[in-house]
Amino acid sequence: MNNPLTTLIAVLIFPGLSFILTYALWCQWVSRKAAARLQNRQGPLHTGWQGILQPLADFIKLLVNEDITPAAADKPVFNYAPIAVFAIPLAATFLIPIQSLTSLRGWEPVASFEGDLILVLFLMSVVILAVFLGGWSSGNLFGALGATRVALMMLAYEIPLSLVAVGPAILAGSLQISKIVDWQVASVNVFLGAPDIKGLAVAGVLLIGVAIYLICLLAELELRPFDISEAETEIVHGWQVEYSGKKLALLNAGHDIKMVLAAALVTSLFLGGPAGPILPPFIWFILKTTLCVLVLTNLSVLFARFRIDQMVAGAWKYLVPLAVLQVMAVVALSGVI
């Protein structure tokens, strides 16, 4: 990954910018189509095959729409928050191992160093700060309400999210995502070779970890049971109420990239990342992340929306203790190895 040309291609084209953007649009299409089919309706239909270009059409439509900045908003923060919400998750995706043209084992994250898992988790929390500033600076009552709700929710789901994400790192003995993926590949081969009780226990504990992680992701991505911050029937559109035109396009794209990032994290930490028997690594990456997006969509279609106080109370009463127990179990198991 040293000569500049391949790094440039890696950053700009293949596993980098353009691939992630198109993949984000694909994920939005998959989630909209799956939600529609689950609800027994058609979903997007007329743009391209089965409406596959609909997310792109929405993006372009928003780009050309009139872009209004309210007089009461404090303009610099209001204008730059969407750029932050778009850029930060995009930056975080560079740390996810997808595919590499040069390295021998076929996959290598664009930038990889010891402790990049912590950086990804940190970037996902900074996005929330940008979201809060964007909502608060819009000067609209509903925007302010939505922003406070986003901040409140973050307090609730951030701790279980980080705790559970650290689980595989403890087992793999390193905070580097690619090392975690290596460990998973190795331990799966070992387990297939000689299945034993301890392997089953590790798998069971990690399964609980995935469940908690998905619930926290629902809250982080503001999907249905926890989309309290943009509850259409209570506070109009939550923190995005005053955004329109280019800024809203950036916000929607940012939301899709965050969905890709979340799904990618689940695959890298729990589902063995891009490693897979015969297919090239990025096909495996696409299959596994699309599976995660489908699971998230199914979960989001299944429930009604919680109230903010129920969500925060529920998180502290159930999710945090469960996450702590899960990490203790992981530490106990890793100690034994």
Add this chain to the structure above:
Amino acid sequence: MAMERELIKNAFSKPCTLIYPFEKLEPPEGLRGKHEYDPEKCIGCGLCARVCPSFAITLKGSPGPKCTGLLVDLGKCLFCGQCEEVCPRDAIWLTTDYELAVINKEDGILDFDRTPPPPKAPPKKEE
């Protein structure tokens, strides 16, 4: 979690929504849609115009046998079918055509013509 089975069952069945412009639902025969007018039967009595609750029907020419037709303003019409019910000769009735969207209001006015019967030969003057 209660609706999970229903969701999966419906996920693989055909969506229930209709793709309107391409697939159309066949309207039931009782549907009260666009008006239809038969000039021969009409005697120009103007009962339909008088009974219409939203004054949507106006006669052309003078009421009575010499009337030259009807104007039905679909913008005002309630599609209640009262004109069809009150007409002594069943000269006006409602079809099941429900696609009545028009671009400008003037097209929404149905213009039915009627040629009044030729005046009877004036009675010969008795010398």
Add this chain to the structure above:
Amino acid sequence: MKKVSVEEHTKVVEDLVKEFGEENVYNTKVPRAYRAFAHVNREKLLDVVKYLKEEHGFIHVTTISGVDMGENYEVVYHLRSEGFSFSLKVPVPKDDPKVPSIVDILNGAVLYEREVNDLLGVFPEGHPDPKRLILAYDWPEGVHPLRKEWDIQTIREKVDGKKWGKDVE
């Protein structure tokens, strides 16, 4: 629910007449089971409503209608007890259009009295907040549409004169 006969309801009306005397509760009428009409003097209204509520279980006020009978107004209180709807008609002279408010006996009447005040102009005395309920904010004072002297044309001229509904600038 057992079938209730007309006699039972006429008995209720007779008790009322016996209680308040002929001059306060007059030309009572029971056209069929579950329906009764009676005229009540304005002074006696509160006592009649209280009596009906305690003695005969008229705990529900269906609505209050305002009627312009030509020489005077009439405020009709439709009370209901278990299906038996009793309409008390209170004649109100045109020169002093006021009527005692029954809100503290039957709290449900709070909106109906404001509506009668809006549309007919009969002011409910003792009403907690007799604000305007139905008419538009900038509807001219003193124009009560349900009075017979206003028909639709005169209302439109009176109101149109004041830029009603047109864009302000």
Add this chain to the structure above:
Amino acid sequence: MSEREFVIPVGPQHPALKEPESFLFTVDGEVVVDVEPRIGYNHRGIEKAMESRNYIQNLYITERVCGICSNAHQTAYTGAVEEVGGIEIPERAKYIRVFMQELERIHSHLLWLGVAAHEIGFDTMFYYVWRDREVVMDLLEEVSGNRCNYAMATVGGVRRELPKNKYPKWHKMLDKLAERTNYYIKVASTEKTILERAVGVGYLGKEDMIRLSGCGPNARSSGVPCDIRKISPYLIYDEIPFEHVYVDNGDVLGQVLVRVLETLESVKICKWVLDNIPDGEIAVKFNPMQRLPEGEAVYLVEAQRGELIHYTISDGRNMPYRHKIRAPTLGNIPSLVKRLKGGYIADIPITLAGIDPCFSCTDRMAFYDEGKDKTWTWTEGELSKYRKGWYSR
């Protein structure tokens, strides 16, 4: 008004309220402290308009007082006019009117169930309920030729016949409705997220409900048995075997249960009517210009949202002297305001939707500026001028 409180104007344009009514909420953080309803947004002066039209033309005005309970208004109007005119309608016409009224009750209750699910964010159930509601809409369209505003009842009887050869098909459609409604009862009582948002929300006890003269499913969910079809039967409701549905948990879940169980009862009534409908003609002659004798009549009907009263006075002309209509929702507002106080902002939409409001009101926006402590209200024009100012770059 402590300084931490601020005011949220909800309505008349708000995604939660499909109805043009406006409420001024004073909230402290996420808790509602005070509520001030303002209606009159769509006051079309119907009662005044009815005084200048004859009895047949008024049929079509009363039908359009409200979109979802148009048949209830028409049943009440024709009942009141027939009582004043002493017109006795044929037996078969009574059965057909009951059949139409109960079909519309199913249609209105299922519509409400979908909207309530949408208010608490459960869009999947909203889609499913409204998909199954199409069955009753097709049935209504087949019977009356229109999905709403059926123009079925007329003074002196009914305008359209129920063809006998269609009864088996209608029975099958009604059975499908009953089966789907049972499924929704199971979902509404087992789905944890619905219970979380419905149990204990917008609670109102029985005494308060009686004190505030609430009516309809809103009152029956707090244990007040006030179904007009039972306590003051009209048409042929006293001959039909159906239960008087009322529960006493008083919260939004109670309202869901009452309405869903009532839908089941309505399906039973429709099937009973189809089985026992007598033969005979369906209307008595009533020409539009006919005069009615002097007199007055009060007619109570159990509309979908509660007790509906039509009070008509005739002075011998062919037009009513005065016709008073009180829609059930006006009776439910005092109890609604009592339910809203003390709740959360997030529960405002579901509590409002709980009483299934059906207003028709015109447009006004009301502001209360806490800082300058003055209230002002804008007309349409001033609002658009302010909006342009607000959004200038």
